[in-house]
Amino acid sequence: MNPTRPSKPPMRFTDAEKINPFQLLLDLQENAAARTPESGRVAVLAELALSAAMVSCWTHWQPSMIHTALCAGVDLTDTAKATGLDAGEVVDRWRRWVDVQTGLDIGGRPSVDPVEVHAIERRLGQGVVR
Secondary structure, eight states, X not given: OOTXXXXXXXXXXXXXXXXXXXXXXXXXXXXXXXXXXXXOHHHHHHHHHXXXXXXXXXXXXXXXXXXXXXXXXXXXXXXXXXXXXXXXXXXXXXXXXXXXXXXXXXXXBOSSOHHHHHHHHHHHOGGGOX
16 A cells, blocks of 8 residues: 555545545555455445546546547547447547547647547547537
């Protein structure tokens, strides 16, 4: 366990979501491997909190990784297979993320290059254009 965090595993989502995502995975694996039927309430709640935080983190991270894949030229079919989503859901998640990112102003520029976005939209077809 990370020395900057308490040694007691988190039992609440609000505690677990403060943990670095990579550490979350390690803690989740460690907790799951050590848990036995006799471990009781604390171990089960810790695993539940860690799992919920990981799902939340991944839900926020996944659209940016979809964007990275699309920028790299990965086609929609392969992107959908890699995520386990259908193609429409991949596009929907990407579109929602892109809409937010292109609206952000970082030093006078959007956080995502609109030229990149338009190139992906053209490649994916008319179905993704607003």
